[in-house]
Amino acid sequence: MTESQKSNVVILGIETSCDETSAAVLLNGRDLRSHVISSQITTHQKYGGVVPEIASREHSLHFQPVVQQALDEAKLTFRDLSAIAVTYGPGLVGSLLVGVSGAKAMAYAAGVPLIGINHLEAHIYANFLEHQDLKFPLLALLVSGGHTHLILFEAHGQYKVLGHTRDDAAGEALDKVARTLGLGYPGGPQIQRIAQEGNAEAFNFPRAMLEPGSLDFSFSGMKSAVLNTLNSAHMRGETLSVPDIAASFQQAVVDVLVRKALLAIKETRVKTLLLAGGVAANRLLRETLDQKLAEKGVCLVYPSPIFCTDNGAMIATAGYYHYLKGDFAPWTLNAVPGLGLV
Ligand code: KG4
Numbered sequence: 001m002t003e004s005q006k007s008n009v010v011i012l013g014i015e016t017s018c019d020e021t022s023a024a025v026l027l028n029g030r031d032l033r034s035h036v037i038s039s040q041i042t043t044h045q046k047y048g049g050v051v052p053e054i055a056s057r058e059h060s061l062h063f064q065p066v067v068q069q070a071l072d073e074a075k076l077t078f079r080d081l082s083a084i085a086v087t088y089g090p091g092l093v094g095s096l097l098v099g100v101s102g103a104k105a106m107a108y109a110a111g112v113p114l115i116g117i118n119h120l121e122a123h124i125y126a127n128f129l130e131h132q133d134l135k136f137p138l139l140a141l142l143v144s145g146g147h148t149h150l151i152l153f154e155a156h157g158q159y160k161v162l163g164h165t166r167d168d169a170a171g172e173a174l175d176k177v178a179r180t181l182g183l184g185y186p187g188g189p190q191i192q193r194i195a196q197e198g199n200a201e202a203f204n205f206p207r208a209m210l211e212p213g214s215l216d217f218s219f220s221g222m223k224s225a226v227l228n229t230l231n232s233a234h235m236r237g238e239t240l241s242v243p244d245i246a247a248s249f250q251q252a253v254v255d256v257l258v259r260k261a262l263l264a265i266k267e268t269r270v271k272t273l274l275l276a277g278g279v280a281a282n283r284l285l286r287e288t289l290d291q292k293l294a295e296k297g298v299c300l301v302y303p304s305p306i307f308c309t310d311n312g313a314m315i316a317t318a319g320y321y322h323y324l325k326g327d328f329a330p331w332t333l334n335a336v337p338g339l340g341l342v
């Protein structure tokens, strides 16, 4: 790739792995020219969670208008693009296929390369959009609805998973507890909102730390402890305070995430922690890590909330770094629902 090809790189990033149809146009990895997100939250809310077939159909409806709006707002056409980057996994297979097929057709017609993006990698790359001067090695705490990973990020595209959840992801546990509390979907933001009115010390829910030194996570037992507390109260005819339960559970989840992150920092001696994924938008998690890491002289970096949850800008950002390496996908690119980070 020539220097001039690297100096004016325009990436269209497309995300359709779950319940957001999103597209963004990014210039040179830092200049976000447009960013459109069409969320299906209100459609899925009445079912208490994402219904896969409905999600695929919604993506089919919104894919083309969302992409067109992103190009229009950037005042560009397909001919101006350097490449099209699209999430190919992990995620819901039907949702992924809408994005992959659409991106393939557009890239083929426009005569530009196609870049296949790992959604987990993109969540981490969301940090590069607003912080370009990050120096490797980095540590990443990726906390989303489907994943909870501690990752040593050694160089662009080089990851070592130090720990991961053995059962529920942190976001999944928050969503399930929120549903039981009648707070609706997605649960994380609802728990955060109602926890403000509660006492985080009202209930002492367990903090699953696993074996000494383990960097793995387990949120399923913590979630069950909340459900058992609610069931026992119900059988005694008692009503518990929803804000207190929410605040205490949020505190327990944050405590575990923070303790494990501190352990990983101690082991790796890495000086910068990147927060990533939907749960990275959580205020208590950000504030607690900010304070604990400052005490240790470690820098904490996190994306703006809009770039924490699923979005096309993070796909375009990851796509930019793949583009610089000439790392393009074949026209046979397929959806890989269970794709891992490494
Ligand atoms: O990254 P994401 O948008 O989708 C996946 O890739 O899974 O993450 C969604 C998850 C959901 O579980 C949602 O409840 C959680 O992120 N979440 C939050 C907050 N905003 C989103 N959890 C806690 N606090 C928040 N403010």
Ligand code: ZN
Pocket (backbone or CB within 6 Å): 119, 123, 144, 145, 277, 278, 309, 310
């Ligand atoms: Zn995600």
